[in-house]
Amino acid sequence: MTSAEPPNRDAVPEKSRLTLGFVPLTDCAPLVIAQEQGLFARHGLDVTLSREASWANIRDKVAAGLLDGAQMLASMPLATTLGLGEVQQATVTALSLDLNGNAITVSNAFYDEMATLDPDGSGEAPVAADRLKQLIDARHAAGRTPPVFAMVFPYSTHNYLLRYWLAAGGVDPDRDLRLVVIPPPQMVEALRIGAIDGFCVGEPWNAAAVAEGLGRVLTTSHDIWNNHPEKVLGVNADWAERYPATHKAVIKALIEATRWLDEPSNRRTAAELLSHPDYVGAPAEIIAMSMTGSYRYAAGDAPLPMPDFNVFSRYAANFPWRSHALWLLTQMVRWGQIREPIDLRGIAHTVYRPDLYRQAAGELAIVCPADDEKSEGAHAAPWQRDGMTLGADRFVDDSVFDPADPVAYLLGCELHHRKLDPAELFGPRGRP
């Protein structure tokens, strides 16, 4: 990585001056490292990183061409292509930036209320949503208002994972509590002033709430779905079409950054770099908690080893699995965001582009998975495939997602607020 020699297989980028957007979170690290370690420059790119205040801004600015590309939530390129928010714009991703990285935290008062109802479960971690259900039922019986939980964007992995965890414990995310959106850097403050009872957010904001003695982590997102997709590099589909060599150079620089990041000895340096006010703007020791492979559920607890909390490279973390895209799409149907019949498989194929990833990774002599999809949920431990080690992919309720039949999977989700009949989802390519 320290070699100054330019990689000899790079085609000259069609466009060398780029602006890439990010949101202040620990997992903007690949962009920051590619910049700070000169990896973009090594691939002939002159990149400006632009810190953005909201996911809506990221989406709008990429769509409008003000940003060449950006760190996006794994579900965002799908939602934007479908026009689920305010903007409809064909978007693609050919690179996953990381796996895992979020957690669910509640206020101390809320945790104490749960503990009073179930003293035996006190201190256990991770906590199942069944215990939340007890609290909700007790509040309901007493005529009190339901809890308020926050996540970061309607079309976010956080929304889908929080809902998944709630539903697995029998909690109806739309009836039993109120879900609201609060931007990540404002979560801790919202918890402090009592505007919300809990939240699902990426690091370092859970660690910050714990360190300030304001809250307690109930579960990590890794415990909800082991090695779930989290952030991706998103670009406009027509941008990718117009600047293929540039796109490939960005992907290669970011792949190298993620490899650098998964060297444990580099993690502390990364935390220092990220702490800068231009990037995340949180204390380095707070960012270092999850980044150096440890995790603390509550203030005063000893940090527990959690090496997979932030995965940037290993387990083929950069591969844009179409099965990830399909699962995210099923959740958009499950919770009523997708209201028109669409071809799920067709959308997953257009938006998630493992073909482009393979071209870039191939030039770096990185082994790629042979298939574009895998079954999700069948592995409770790391496993081997195509000569590579893939991560565990277990769901908290032990269910299995077969990407060959998303309709059957949807019909199997008992708790849902679908706005369309899954049978309508069969498109021309609805089945293989």
Place this chain on the structure above:
Amino acid sequence: MLRIMIVDQDPARSAVLEQALTDAGHRVVARTVDEGSLLQIVTDAQPDVVIIDMEAPGRDTLEDLREVSRDNPKPIIMFSNNRDGEYIRQAVQAGVSAYVVDGLSKERILPIVDVAIARFREFQALRRELADTKVQLADRKIVDKAKGILIQRKGLTEEQAYALLRKTAMNRGLRIADVARTLLSLEGMEG
């Protein structure tokens, strides 16, 4: 008179705006710098329209409010102080209630508020019309299915089947489509 809420990181700028809106006969029900309590303020103030700085993190909160209150969304006017706004306006779906204005001067904002509200109402009317059309189409499909069952089971003609549905509906004070839906559910079929 409109109830207006302003979200801006720059209190001096929003004070000028508030004055301009008040002079024009509107009422500014809330003015905030967006520090995590936006949701509560919107809930309490119940504005007719929200004017927000594009660089405010609270944009994501407002977007979700719109998703949740889909049937009763509020127009949102976004502004930015550079040329970005001009480009983004082109990207944002026409008719959806986000309007980006370039800069934010006293003279510019009043006509923009008026135009934004007018376009928003127009778009809402169109959307309602579209929704009504969809319901009508769905109803027709259900009535056709129910007629098919009656034709098959009772050996009726199409006219007789329809007349039977209509008579049942009238007797029970229901819509024909509702009678058809009940018939289908009795047959274990989905409408």
